[in-house]
Amino acid sequence: MQIKSFKDMYLAELQELVSVEQQLGEALLRMAKVASHPSLRAALERHQRETVVQEERLEAILQKHGAGAERHTDQAMQALIHETEKMCAILKDDNVRDAGLIASAQKLEHYEIAAYGSAAALAGQLDLREDQRLLHGALEEERRADELLTVLAKGEINQDALAA
Numbered sequence: 001m002q003i004k005s006f007k008d009m010y011l012a013e014l015q016e017l018v019s020v021e022q023q024l025g026e027a028l029l030r031m032a033k034v035a036s037h038p039s040l041r042a043a044l045e046r047h048q049r050e051t052v053v054q055e056e057r058l059e060a061i062l063q064k065h066g067a068g069a070e071r072h073t074d075q076a077m078q079a080l081i082h083e084t085e086k087m088c089a090i091l092k093d094d095n096v097r098d099a100g101l102i103a104s105a106q107k108l109e110h111y112e113i114a115a116y117g118s119a120a121a122l123a124g125q126l127d128l129r130e131d132q133r134l135l136h137g138a139l140e141e142e143r144r145a146d147e148l149l150t151v152l153a154k155g156e157i158n159q160d161a162l163a164a
Contacts, residue, residue, distance in 0.1 A: 007065075020112060
Protein backbone atom coordinates (compact mmCIF):
# COMPACT_ATOMS: atom_id res chain seq x y z
CA MET A 1 0.00 0.00 0.00
CA GLN A 2 1.27 3.41 -0.95
CA ILE A 3 0.82 5.84 1.94
CA LYS A 4 -0.14 9.23 0.54
CA SER A 5 -2.38 10.61 3.27
CA PHE A 6 -3.07 10.54 6.97
CA LYS A 7 -6.00 8.21 6.34
CA ASP A 8 -3.75 5.86 4.35
CA MET A 9 -1.41 5.81 7.34
CA TYR A 10 -4.35 4.95 9.61
CA LEU A 11 -5.43 2.10 7.32
CA ALA A 12 -1.85 0.81 7.19
CA GLU A 13 -1.82 0.78 11.01
CA LEU A 14 -5.02 -1.29 11.00
CA GLN A 15 -3.46 -3.71 8.52
CA GLU A 16 -0.46 -4.03 10.84
CA LEU A 17 -2.84 -4.79 13.69
CA VAL A 18 -4.48 -7.57 11.67
CA SER A 19 -1.04 -9.17 11.30
CA VAL A 20 -0.38 -8.69 15.02
CA GLU A 21 -3.62 -10.44 15.94
CA GLN A 22 -3.07 -13.28 13.45
CA GLN A 23 0.41 -14.00 14.75
CA LEU A 24 -0.63 -13.62 18.37
CA GLY A 25 -3.58 -15.97 17.98
CA GLU A 26 -1.30 -18.75 16.78
CA ALA A 27 1.33 -18.02 19.43
CA LEU A 28 -1.19 -18.02 22.28
CA LEU A 29 -2.31 -21.53 21.33
CA ARG A 30 1.31 -22.74 21.44
CA MET A 31 1.88 -20.95 24.74
CA ALA A 32 -1.25 -22.47 26.27
CA LYS A 33 -0.05 -25.96 25.32
CA VAL A 34 3.17 -25.57 27.30
CA ALA A 35 1.63 -23.78 30.32
CA SER A 36 1.43 -26.07 33.34
CA HIS A 37 -0.76 -23.96 35.67
CA PRO A 38 -4.42 -24.48 34.70
CA SER A 39 -5.25 -20.83 35.44
CA LEU A 40 -2.50 -19.61 33.09
CA ARG A 41 -3.53 -22.07 30.38
CA ALA A 42 -7.16 -20.91 30.70
CA ALA A 43 -6.15 -17.23 30.52
CA LEU A 44 -4.05 -17.80 27.39
CA GLU A 45 -6.83 -19.79 25.72
CA ARG A 46 -9.42 -17.14 26.63
CA HIS A 47 -7.24 -14.39 25.21
CA GLN A 48 -6.68 -16.42 22.04
CA ARG A 49 -10.45 -16.53 21.50
CA GLU A 50 -10.62 -12.79 22.15
CA THR A 51 -7.82 -12.29 19.60
CA VAL A 52 -9.92 -13.97 16.89
CA VAL A 53 -12.77 -11.54 17.58
CA GLN A 54 -10.37 -8.58 17.54
CA GLU A 55 -8.98 -9.67 14.17
CA GLU A 56 -12.50 -9.95 12.75
CA ARG A 57 -13.32 -6.49 14.12
CA LEU A 58 -10.23 -4.99 12.46
CA GLU A 59 -11.08 -6.64 9.14
CA ALA A 60 -14.61 -5.21 9.33
CA ILE A 61 -13.25 -1.71 9.95
CA LEU A 62 -10.88 -2.06 7.00
CA GLN A 63 -13.68 -3.35 4.78
CA LYS A 64 -15.86 -0.38 5.77
CA HIS A 65 -13.13 1.90 4.42
CA GLY A 66 -12.70 -0.14 1.23
CA ALA A 67 -9.33 -1.52 2.29
CA GLY A 68 -8.41 -5.14 2.76
CA ALA A 69 -6.15 -6.85 5.22
CA GLU A 70 -3.08 -6.94 2.97
CA ARG A 71 -0.81 -9.94 3.37
CA HIS A 72 1.81 -8.53 5.64
CA THR A 73 3.81 -9.76 8.61
CA ASP A 74 4.30 -7.34 11.47
CA GLN A 75 7.99 -7.81 12.16
CA ALA A 76 7.91 -6.45 15.71
CA MET A 77 5.31 -9.03 16.77
CA GLN A 78 7.22 -11.71 14.89
CA ALA A 79 10.38 -10.85 16.85
CA LEU A 80 8.54 -10.81 20.20
CA ILE A 81 7.02 -14.22 19.47
CA HIS A 82 10.42 -15.57 18.42
CA GLU A 83 11.86 -14.43 21.77
CA THR A 84 8.96 -16.09 23.59
CA GLU A 85 9.59 -19.38 21.82
CA LYS A 86 13.30 -19.16 22.49
CA MET A 87 12.62 -18.55 26.19
CA CYS A 88 10.21 -21.49 26.38
CA ALA A 89 12.83 -23.78 24.89
CA ILE A 90 15.45 -22.96 27.53
CA LEU A 91 13.23 -22.99 30.64
CA LYS A 92 13.03 -26.63 31.70
CA ASP A 93 11.15 -26.35 35.02
CA ASP A 94 7.36 -26.09 34.53
CA ASN A 95 6.90 -23.44 37.21
CA VAL A 96 9.75 -21.29 35.95
CA ARG A 97 8.48 -21.70 32.38
CA ASP A 98 5.04 -20.48 33.47
CA ALA A 99 6.60 -17.38 35.04
CA GLY A 100 8.53 -16.85 31.81
CA LEU A 101 5.36 -17.29 29.77
CA ILE A 102 3.68 -14.55 31.77
CA ALA A 103 6.63 -12.20 31.31
CA SER A 104 6.63 -12.89 27.57
CA ALA A 105 2.86 -12.62 27.26
CA GLN A 106 2.96 -9.24 28.98
CA LYS A 107 5.54 -8.00 26.47
CA LEU A 108 3.17 -9.09 23.71
CA GLU A 109 0.25 -7.38 25.44
CA HIS A 110 2.18 -4.15 25.90
CA TYR A 111 2.97 -4.07 22.19
CA GLU A 112 -0.72 -4.54 21.43
CA ILE A 113 -1.66 -1.82 23.92
CA ALA A 114 0.69 0.60 22.16
CA ALA A 115 -0.60 -0.39 18.72
CA TYR A 116 -4.29 -0.10 19.63
CA GLY A 117 -3.68 3.20 21.45
CA SER A 118 -1.98 4.63 18.36
CA ALA A 119 -4.70 3.40 16.02
CA ALA A 120 -7.46 4.79 18.25
CA ALA A 121 -5.69 8.16 18.37
CA LEU A 122 -5.40 8.22 14.58
CA ALA A 123 -9.10 7.38 14.24
CA GLY A 124 -9.90 10.25 16.60
CA GLN A 125 -7.81 12.66 14.53
CA LEU A 126 -9.73 11.55 11.45
CA ASP A 127 -13.02 12.05 13.32
CA LEU A 128 -13.89 8.37 12.81
CA ARG A 129 -15.72 8.07 16.12
CA GLU A 130 -17.12 4.56 15.60
CA ASP A 131 -13.68 3.25 14.65
CA GLN A 132 -12.19 5.03 17.64
CA ARG A 133 -14.79 3.48 19.94
CA LEU A 134 -14.11 -0.03 18.60
CA LEU A 135 -10.34 0.39 18.80
CA HIS A 136 -10.58 1.80 22.31
CA GLY A 137 -12.69 -1.24 23.27
CA ALA A 138 -9.94 -3.53 21.99
CA LEU A 139 -7.38 -1.46 23.88
CA GLU A 140 -9.33 -2.03 27.08
CA GLU A 141 -9.50 -5.77 26.36
CA GLU A 142 -5.71 -5.81 26.03
CA ARG A 143 -5.29 -3.90 29.28
CA ARG A 144 -7.55 -6.39 31.08
CA ALA A 145 -5.54 -9.31 29.67
CA ASP A 146 -2.35 -7.66 30.94
CA GLU A 147 -3.90 -7.07 34.37
CA LEU A 148 -4.99 -10.71 34.59
CA LEU A 149 -1.46 -11.86 33.81
CA THR A 150 -0.17 -9.63 36.61
CA VAL A 151 -2.70 -11.12 39.04
CA LEU A 152 -1.68 -14.65 38.04
CA ALA A 153 2.02 -13.83 38.39
CA LYS A 154 1.66 -12.19 41.80
CA GLY A 155 -0.79 -14.76 43.07
CA GLU A 156 0.63 -18.22 42.67
CA ILE A 157 2.79 -18.62 39.60
CA ASN A 158 5.83 -16.51 40.49
CA GLN A 159 5.81 -17.92 44.02
CA ASP A 160 5.91 -21.45 42.61
CA ALA A 161 8.74 -20.43 40.29
CA LEU A 162 10.71 -18.98 43.21
CA ALA A 163 10.32 -22.25 45.11
CA ALA A 164 11.48 -24.34 42.14
